[in-house]
Amino acid sequence: MRTFDFAPLLRSSIGFENLNRLVDLATRGEGDAYPPYNIEKVSEDTYRISMATAGFTRDELDITAQDNVLTITGRATEPTDGDKREFLHRGIGKRAFERRFQLADTIRVTGASYTDGLLNIELVREVPEHKKPRTIAIDGQSPTIEAVNDARQAA
Template sequence: MNAIDFSPLLRTAIGFDRFARLLDGARMQADAQAYPPYNIEVTGDDSYVLTMAVAGFAPEDIEVVVREDTLTISGKASQPQPETERRFLHRGIAGRAFERRFVLADHLVVQGARLENGLLHIALKREVPEALKPRRIAIQTAAPAARPVIEQAA
C-alpha cells in the first residue's frame, strides 16, 4: 500500500482533500530528491530564508520561479571543460542539473534571492492582506425599551 487513507481524519472537514494530496506528494518527493541540500530558517514571526547549496553554479545558471503556490528552483550547469584538459583523483562536487519545488503557504511572498559563497538565499515573507486579517467586531446593545405608560381612568 503506497497511499495513506486520510478519510477517517477528514470526515468532518470540508475542502481538505488538497491537504491529503500534499502529504502524499511530499512523501514521494522526499524519497526522490536529495540534491541540492537546503535549509529553511525562521528569521521572524512571518519571515523565512531558504538557503540552498549550489556550489559551482553561477547566477545565470540558476532560475527561481514562483507560479501560484509553488516555488521552483532549477539549475543547469555551464558547459563543462573537456575532460581531456582536467583529470580528477576524486570528484565529489556535483555539477549536475537540478530542480527543487517547494509548496508555499497562503500569502507567502518571495522577496528576493542572492547568491553568496556558493549558497543561494531566498527571502520569504507572509503578507496577509488587511481584508483577511482577523478583526474585532464591536457588540452593540439595544437601548432599553421605554415602558409603556398605562393610563388609569379616574
C-alpha cells in the same frame, strides 16, 4: 501504508480540498537530496531557504514562483573557453537539478542572493486583512480588527 482516509477530518472542515494532494506529496518523499538546503525562520513572518550550489554561476541558476510553487533549477554547463580541464578527483558535485517547494497562499518571495556558493531566497508571510482573525458580533456591531488584537494581547 501509503494511503490515508481523511474523511473524518474533512467532515468538519471547509476549504481543504488540496489536503489529500499535499499529504501524498509529503509522503512520497524526495529520492534525491541534491543540492542540500536549509529552511530557516528568520523572524515571526520571515523565512529563508539557503541552498548549497557550489560550482554554479548566477547565470546557471533559475528561480521561478508560480501557483504557490517555488522552483529552483540549476543547469550545469561546461566551460566554453576552450580550456578542457582534466580532473583527478571530482568531489564537488555539479549536475543539473530541479528542486520544488510548495508555498502557502500567504507566502511571497521577496528576493534572492548568491554569496559564497549559497543561494539564499527570502520569503515573507503576508496575511491579507480579510484573512486576519476577527470577532463576529451577535446582534450588534462588529468590532474592528485592532480591537480583536488588543483583546487577545490582554488575555
